[in-house]
Amino acid sequence: MKNRxxxxxxxxxxxxxxxxxxxxxxxxxxxxxxxxxxNAKKVMEHETNNYKEELEKLKELGKFFESDDIEAPIASGSFGVDAMVVCPCSMKTLAAIANGFSDNLVARCSDVMIKEKRRLILVPRETPLSPIHLENMLKLSKIGISIIPACPAFYNKPKTVNDMVNFVIGKILDILKIDNNLYNRWN
Ligand SMILES: Cc1cc2nc3c(=O)[nH]c(=O)nc-3n(C[C@H](O)[C@H](O)[C@H](O)COP(=O)(O)O)c2cc1C
Incomplete structure (x- = not known):
């Protein structure tokens, strides 16, 4: 793994x-x-106390792109992205990725990761799952895409929402081969 x-x-x-x-x-x-x-911005409005502030904090962590920015450098295979995580991944975006329907930057970058054979991780969230959702996940899993459902465990006795979130993030970092102690490993 590269350091950066x-x-x-x-x-x-x-x-x-x-x-x-x-x-x-x-x-x-x-x-x-x-x-x-x-649509993620709309969900953020429901799920965070101040979504505009959350968006601003997010923008400080890296280069930010709107999902209609199809000309973004990351939309090209030649840019050399090492890994991509769609987190959380809606069933609509899952369907777009599973069918190569690259109508926005998320689907296009995912398509690029698949064609360039780079690491792609999807964190789907929906319940119950329909046969269509399951078929889309199976199709992608069969070609090596990692499916990590937003599905925290309870055997490590989480005490806070953060503990539960960290369990899922720890699993994502494991796939990316990034050392972490975000959850208690079974031993
Ligand atoms: C508050 C809220 C919660 C939602 N939760 C989910 C969800 O858990 N899973 C899902 O697949 N879609 C969910 N949706 C529906 C998606 O936002 C919708 O299908 C949208 O088209 C996804 O677009 P995007 O993948 O381009 O962001 C939710 C919508 C709202 C408003």
């Missing part, structure tokens, strides 16, 4: 934007590119 990777964090309009916001903070030692979809 080029990593894209994309936040889409699924519940659990806190996962994406906290993940971006944990990646501060890397070159970070951040995309927030318009």
């Amino acid at each position: 990777m080029k990593i894209i964090v994309a936040i889409t309009g699924a519940s659990g934007v806190i996962y994406g916001l906290e993940l971006a903070k944990k990646l501060k030692n890397h070159e970070l590119f951040i995309i927030v979809t318009e």
Whole structure:
């Protein structure tokens, strides 16, 4: 693993934007590119106390792109992004990625990660899951995309929401091979 990777964090309009916001903070030692979809902003409005302030803090962590900025450098394979995490990943964005329908920057960058055979991690959040959602996840899992559901464990006895969020983020960092002690490992 490189000491400093080029990593894209994309936040889409699924519940659990806190996962994406906290993940971006944990990646501060890397070159970070951040995309927030318009629908993610709407969810942020519901799930954070001051979404505009959260967005401003996020913009300080890396280079920020709007999801309609299809001309962004990260939209090209030649830019050499090492890894991308869509966190949380809505079922709509999951469907777009699974079908190569690159109509916004999140879907396009994901498409690039797949064609360039780079690490792509999706953190889907929906319940219950329909056969369509499951088929899309299976299709992507079969070609090596990591599916890490926003699904915290309880065996480590979480005491706060942050403990539960950190469990999922720890799993993402494990896949990225970034050392972390964000959750208690089973031993
Ligand atoms: C408050 C709120 C919560 C939502 N939660 C989810 C969710 O957990 N999972 C999901 O797939 N869609 C959820 N949606 C619907 C998505 O936002 C919607 O499908 C949207 O088109 C996703 O667009 P995007 O992937 O481009 O951000 C939610 C919408 C709202 C307003």
